[in-house]
Amino acid sequence: MIAILDYQAGNLTSVKRALDHLGYKCFITSDPEMVLKASRVIFPGVGAAGSAMANLKRLGLDEALKEFFRLGRPMLGICLGIQIIFEETEEDGVKGLGLLKGKVVRFPQPLYGMEGERLKVPHMGWNSVKKVREHPLFEGIEEEHEFYFVHSFFPVPEDREVIIGVTEYGVEFTSAVAKCNLWAVQFHPEKSGRPGLKMLENFCKWRA
Amino acid sequence: MLSKRIVVCLDIKEGKTTKGVKFKDNVPVGDPVEMARRYYEEGADEIVFYDITASAESRRIVIDLVREVAKEIFIPLTVGGGIKSLEEMRMVLLAGAEKVSINTAAVKNPNLIYEGAKAFGSQSIVLGMDVLYVGQSERIPSGYEVWINGGRTPTGIDALWWAKEAERLGAGEICLNSIDADGTQQGYELRITRMISENVSIPVVASGGAGHPEHLFQVLTEGKADAALIASMVHYNQYTIKEIKDYLTQKGVKVRKRW
Numbered sequence: 001m002i003a004i005l006d007y008q009a010g011n012l013t014s015v016k017r018a019l020d021h022l023g024y025k026c027f028i029t030s031d032p033e034m035v036l037k038a039s040r041v042i043f044p045g046v047g048a049a050g051s052a053m054a055n056l057k058r059l060g061l062d063e064a065l066k067e068f069f070r071l072g073r074p075m076l077g078i079c080l081g082i083q084i085i086f087e088e089t090e091e092d093g094v095k096g097l098g099l100l101k102g103k104v105v106r107f108p109q110p111l112y113g114m115e116g117e118r119l120k121v122p123h124m125g126w127n128s129v130k131k132v133r134e135h136p137l138f139e140g141i142e143e144e145h146e147f148y149f150v151h152s153f154f155p156v157p158e159d160r161e162v163i164i165g166v167t168e169y170g171v172e173f174t175s176a177v178a179k180c181n182l183w184a185v186q187f188h189p190e191k192s193g194r195p196g197l198k199m200l201e202n203f204c205k206w207r208a
Numbered sequence: 209m210l211s212k213r214i215v216v217c218l219d220i221k222e223g224k225t226t227k228g229v230k231f232k233d234n235v236p237v238g239d240p241v242e243m244a245r246r247y248y249e250e251g252a253d254e255i256v257f258y259d260i261t262a263s264a265e266s267r268r269i270v271i272d273l274v275r276e277v278a279k280e281i282f283i284p285l286t287v288g289g290g291i292k293s294l295e296e297m298r299m300v301l302l303a304g305a306e307k308v309s310i311n312t313a314a315v316k317n318p319n320l321i322y323e324g325a326k327a328f329g330s331q332s333i334v335l336g337m338d339v340l341y342v343g344q345s346e347r348i349p350s351g352y353e354v355w356i357n358g359g360r361t362p363t364g365i366d367a368l369w370w371a372k373e374a375e376r377l378g379a380g381e382i383c384l385n386s387i388d389a390d391g392t393q394q395g396y397e398l399r400i401t402r403m404i405s406e407n408v409s410i411p412v413v414a415s416g417g418a419g420h421p422e423h424l425f426q427v428l429t430e431g432k433a434d435a436a437l438i439a440s441m442v443h444y445n446q447y448t449i450k451e452i453k454d455y456l457t458q459k460g461v462k463v464r465k466r467w
Contacts, residue, residue: 011301017278029451047329114209120409122331124381125434126211126253126464133258144466146211150331150380168209191284191306193248193467 002026002059002204003038007061009045009052009080018190018197024204032064036144041117043067044190045080046150049104050092052080063099069099069182076203077184079151082177085184097184098204101158119170122152129165129175130188137164137176137183139202145195147187149175154186211225212456212462213253213435214449215413216442218243220289223269226260226269227443229391231252231338231359234260237443247442248281250449251467255285256383262290271303278304288336289382293316297324301332309383311336312356315363315370318377319459325378333381334413335374339367339400340387352400359387365448371404371412378387383437385415386403392421393440401431404428413437421447421455 003018004012017044019026026042027034035041043065045052054060068075077085086089086096090106096104111119124169126146133139154173165176167186175186183203189196211384218225218240225243228234237243244255255277256391259270267290274287290311297308308328314321314335324333338359342349352367371382384404396417405412414433418424424436441447453463 011306011332013302013304014278014282017304018282021279021282046331058288064450077278096429120411120434121209122380122410123210124411125213127209142466147467149210191281197282197465 001038002040002042003035004028004042005035005041005065006063007043007045007052007059008031009055011046012044015042015044015190016146017206018200021202022197022201029109030059030061032195035061035064036067038073040074040076042076042078042203043081043084044078046082046090049080049083049089049153050094050185052084053094053096054193056084058107059082065097066099067131072181072208073075074206074208075182076195077182078190079186080140082155082186083153085182086157086197088154091153096107100162100177102156104153104155105171106153106173109116113170122150123169124150127169127187129167131165133162133164136206137178138198139201140198147185147192147196149187149205150185162202209462211253211462213413214424214452215254215256215373215435215437216252216449216464217248217256217257217258217415217437217439219439220266220270221260222266223273225443227391227440231387231390240273243443244277244281246386247449248283251453251464252283252449253464254283254298254435255281255288257285257305258309259287259289262358264312266290269298271299274300274303274305286334288334292320294320294323294327297328297332301328301433307332307381309334309336311338315356317363317375321374321377321379325380330380332380333379334383335371335379335381336383336385337367337370338385338396340385341397341400350400350403355387359390365418367400368407369449373411375408379410381413382410383415383449386417389417391440392417395419395423396427396431396433396436398426401427401433405432405434411435415454419446421452424452425459425461426458
């Protein structure tokens with residue numbers, strides 16, 4: 001069974017619906033014991049990192065996620081989920097889980113596009129993800145496929161090896177990372193049409 | 209590079225998609241679930257369900273429709289029309305919408321934007337605004353006035369001021385609809401779209417007046433909109449989304465081409 005982590009950081013039902021559609025059994029939980037019983041975990045999330053981390057700690061889910069990582073079971077962070085796995089974030093000056101080395105920063109302001117046009121923050125809408133190395137996440141994904149983003153912050157990993165996908169929006173930023181059993185993406189695969197569903201499926205069927 | 213979005217809007221009345229002109233004379237054009245599915249398959253970047261009746265009864269119907277489409281449509285879905293409380297927002301979001309659009313209720317109680325953003329995140333709160341050109345005056349410096357209650361009631365509020373205020377209160381996006389242009393298929397209202405888009409840092413979805421792919425090109429370039437909302441053009445099978453996207457691509461506008 002796949003656990004979808006509820007740490008009161010946004011709507012989880014869309015991830016659940018996507019997995020239901022793909023035919024994978026899953027449940028939404030905020031109980032650390034239930035999380036540790038699951039074979040895989042997905043931790044989505046939108047909103048502010050500060051309250052998200054506070055909720056994780058209060059619910060004991062921070063330790064559960066760290067334990068899950070040690071156990072080597074597949075885990076997937078989505079949106080805020082890619083941000084909380086790093087050591088710290090500029091947003092609210094919060095400490096993260098530290099599963100990966102590095103920090104989370106805000107898009108620089110002002111931000112300009114390739115033709116000198118002013119870019120808006122949050123980065124909201126469809127954008128491409130350039131694969132920087134082969135990874136099971138990208139199985140069946142083509143270069144022209146785009147994914148739905150909504151965010152103002154992005155991770156800057158210290159260890160470049162963990163970066164598997166990058167996206168261009170005024171700057172080139174890390175939009176997908178992976179280290180052993182931990183995968184995380186800055187976009188919303190559950191809102192990215194068929195290519196997004198394919199990525200979720202790639203995660204669900206992956207054997208660590 | 210970020211793509212410009214094509215948003216397809218379905219006006220819902222008594223469980224059916226309808227279409228009117230300048231907010232009047234709506235006629236049924238099809239089943240919303242079937243239409244949403246078709247537009248998803250054809251490459252729409254987002255779908256909007258707009259409940260034009262906005263009664264308690266119609267909201268229940270729309271929520272059921274959302275629940276139905278959310279099972280099979282995996283792109284952002286926005287729901288608007290008569291939403292006036294956090295509880296209603298929660299119901300719509302839990303049913304499977306990504307965003308809620310608030311319009312009249314936000315004018316009457318601007319704090320709703322702030323409360324909604326705090327509860328569900330700015331990315332979930334869209335300010336819908338219906339504007340009418342009334343000419344520049346001291347009270348309406350932009351020349352465009354905000355109207356509420358489905359475009360029936362003037363408010364004396366300046367459109368540009370209201371857009372900036374909504375951003376300050378925490379709205380994550382603005383859906384700007386021109387009452388003059390709505391359903392006319394004569395092109396978007398470029399001037400106010402550009403004015404607002406240049407003055408806020410949140411995305412602006414232009415709405416009202418699309419009849420030809422050229423209109424989308426205009427509003428996405430000259431009008432500086434981040435997204436263009438369409439309805440009649442595709443509801444009446446005048447164009448497919450693919451044809452619109454091919455046209456935009458050919459003219460150098462980046463849109464999502466594979467799905």
